[in-house]
Amino acid sequence: MIEVDFRDARPIYEQVRDGLRRLIITGVIEAGEKLPSVRVLSASLAINPNTIQKAMDALEQEGYAYSVPGRGSFAALPTDVGEGRRRELLKRLSAAAQELRFLGVPEEELIEAVRKREEDDR
C-alpha cells in the first residue's frame, strides 16, 4: 500500500505523508473514508508510531485529512485542501516546465506529461 525506502535521503515521515496523499489523490481512498490507523501503519511498515503520527499531522495540516480522537483519521474533500498547497504546486509546475524548456524538451512533450493520467511517478 505504501512504500518506504530507508536508504532514501528523504525523511520517513515525508515518505509516509506522500504515500498517504497519493492514495487519496489516486482515489484508492475516497473522501470521508478511513485512513489506516497510526498503530496499524506502524506495525505493517515497521516504523515507530511517533513517526507515523508526524506524517498524519503534516497531512492534516495540508488539508488532505482530518482526525477524530478515538475514531481515526479520514480523507478530506479536495476543497478542504489549503490554497497554499495549490500555489506551491503551481510554482513547482512552472519551475519544472521552465527548466525542461531550457534543456531543450519540446513543449508538446511537456503538455503530454501534464495530460498524462496513469503513471507511477512518486
Place this chain on the structure above:
Amino acid sequence: MIEVDFRDARPIYEQVRDGLRRLIITGVIEAGEKLPSVRVLSASLAINPNTIQKAMDALEQEGYAYSVPGRGSFAALPTDVGEGRRRELLKRLSAAAQELRFLGVPEEELIEAVRKREEDDR
C-alpha cells in the same frame, strides 16, 4: 543576485545551488560564462566557503557547471546536463499536474502555467 533565507527549512547549500541554476536557465549567466567564485559568493552572502563549495559540487554533478582549478567555475551547455535531471523534472511535472487536477484546477490553467515564460517561482 542570489537570495538565501536562513529561516527556510531547506539547507543553505541547496538554496545556493538552486539560485545558481536559476541564473543559468534564465540566461543571466550564459554557457561558458564564469560563475561567481567560491570566496566571492561566500563573502557577499556571508556564508561559509565550505557550504558554497558544496553547492558548486552539486551543481557540477547535475551537469550545469564545470570547474577548472585555478581559473574558476563556468556554466555548462544544456546538452551537458545529465539525463537523470530530465527524468526527475518530468516526474515532478506530471506528479504536480496530477495532484492539481485532483484539486479541481482546470487543465487549461495547467497548460498555461507550463507555457508561461517570465515568472519568479523559485
Place this chain on the structure above:
DNA sequence: TAACTGTGCTATAACACCTAGTACACACAA
C-alpha cells in the same frame, strides 16, 4: 468491560548541516 483510536510527553541515539580554521596546487598578471 475490552479493544481500539488519536494524542501527548520524556529521553536518547544517529545523522545532516553548517561553521571555523588551515592548507595545498594551479592559473594568471604585474
Place this chain on the structure above:
DNA sequence: TTGTGTGTACTAGGTGTTATAGCACAGTTA
C-alpha cells in the same frame, strides 16, 4: 618571480532534525 585569485581538501566542533523507545491519558465502539 611575486602576488593574487582560483578550486579543492582536510579536521574539528556545534546545532538542529529525524527516528527511536517507552509510557500515559482520553475518547469511541462493540
